[in-house]
Amino acid sequence: MSVTDSGQGVSHLSRDMDRNTEDMDTEVKKIEDLSLNAWPSWQMQVYDGWILRYSSFYTHRTNCVEQIGEPHLPLSEKVPYCEAVYRRWKTPCVFKISPVGSPDLDAFLAARGYVEQHRTTVMTRCLDDTGSDPIEDSDVPLTIENNVSHAWMEGLFSLKHMDDVVHRRIVPAMYDAIPKDEIAVSVRLDGRVVATGLGILDRDYIGVYAVHVDEAYRRRGFATQIVRTVLREGRRHGAGHAYLQVVSDNATARSVYEQCGFHELFRYWFRVKNI
Numbered sequence: 001m002s003v004t005d006s007g008q009g010v011s012h013l014s015r016d017m018d019r020n021t022e023d024m025d026t027e028v029k030k031i032e033d034l035s036l037n038a039w040p041s042w043q044m045q046v047y048d049g050w051i052l053r054y055s056s057f058y059t060h061r062t063n064c065v066e067q068i069g070e071p072h073l074p075l076s077e078k079v080p081y082c083e084a085v086y087r088r089w090k091t092p093c094v095f096k097i098s099p100v101g102s103p104d105l106d107a108f109l110a111a112r113g114y115v116e117q118h119r120t121t122v123m124t125r126c127l128d129d130t131g132s133d134p135i136e137d138s139d140v141p142l143t144i145e146n147n148v149s150h151a152w153m154e155g156l157f158s159l160k161h162m163d164d165v166v167h168r169r170i171v172p173a174m175y176d177a178i179p180k181d182e183i184a185v186s187v188r189l190d191g192r193v194v195a196t197g198l199g200i201l202d203r204d205y206i207g208v209y210a211v212h213v214d215e216a217y218r219r220r221g222f223a224t225q226i227v228r229t230v231l232r233e234g235r236r237h238g239a240g241h242a243y244l245q246v247v248s249d250n251a252t253a254r255s256v257y258e259q260c261g262f263h264e265l266f267r268y269w270f271r272v273k274n275i
Contacts, residue, residue, distance in 0.1 A: 028099050028266050031122060031205070031243050036066070038200035038207045040177045042170045045085065048073045052082060055174060056166050057091045060118050060270045061245075062174070064094035067101040075108045083275045093275050098268035106271065114271035119248040123262035127206070127235045127242055140222065142229055145184040148175045148198065152184045155193020159212040183233045185226045189217070197226035199234050206234025208244035211253075223253075227260045 041053035041062040049069035055062035065082050086093040095114070097106045110116075145152065153172055162168065183199035183206075194217045198210040208230050213222050231242055246253050248267060 024265075025099070027124070031124070031265070032098060032100050034202045034205055034207055034243070035245065036068070037180055037202050038178060038209065040174060040179075042174060047081065048078060050078065050082070052085055054089050054091070056170060058167050058171060060094055060272075061096070063091055064096045064270060066096045071102065075102070075105060079108065079112065087275050092272050095271045096268060097271055099266050109271040112273070114273040117270045117272050119267060119269040120245050121248045121254065121267050122243060122245050122265050123257055124241060124243045124265045125261040125263060127231060127240050140187055140189070140220075140225065142225065143186045143188055144229065144233065147182050148184050151193065152186050152196060155186055156196050156210060156212065158193065159196060159214055181237070183230055183237075185229050187217075187222050187226070195222040195226060197230050199230035201234060201237055201239060204238070204240045206230065206239040206242045208242060223256050224259060227256065231260065
């Protein structure tokens with residue numbers, strides 16, 4: 001029956017739309033919670049439904065304010081408080097703007113001089129059909145470990161050209177603090193790690209993180225092989241769904257993830273101000 005045939009048809013459509021919106025909101029909130037578990041910060045403070053994260057500005061995600069609960073204090077009081085905290089930490093003040101946060105926060109920060117940075121796309125997929133995902137035949141050695149090893153970590157540092165002394169000290173501790181089971185995948189050639197990927201198992205999801213490939217070894221399918229391996233191992237450990245986060249304008253990475261069956265669910269971004 002067409003929805004224009006009767007008020008009852010319109011009512012059914014409205015309820016279906018409300019249900020779909022509610023289901024999406026629930027999934028978004030769940031993935032936001034999972035990503036907090038998967039990527040802990042060096043230091044964290046809880047303040048009126050917000051969590052203030054600090055990791056010596058290693059990444060925006062681990063050095064930002066995120067909403068995790070229902071706030072009660074006004075933004076005019078909360079934002080200056082956060083600015084004072086990050087001033088003591090000697091880093092820019094960063095807020096994550098996502099669908100689970102206050103809809104007024106983005107405009108409030110923009111008016112206060114905060115600029116938008118690092119728009120990020122969160123992608124998901126169901127793993128019911130992971131067994132049908134082909135992993136291309138290759139002589140490339142894939143190493144699969146059930147935790148982040150020293151060799152994997154040193155490989156990540158090399159791939160990211162990370163030589164900051166403070167980061168090299170605190171980042172391994174951040175990975176050690178991950179409270180969930182891990183699947184660490186790497187490609188090792190010529191005596192060194194040339195590609196990495198990490199799966200974080202939490203509830204019925206596998207989160208895909210830290211996919212990096214050495215510039216000299218790109219366009220060989222390593223990223224695709226690593227992602228599919230993480231998905232396969234995640235499904236073997238009971239995961240029914242997968243998620244990942246990618247910079248929205250990184251067309252190359254998005255194409256790889258789409259080929260691996262991922263679709264966009266939502267986007268978030270950061271508001272940043274030097275204080």
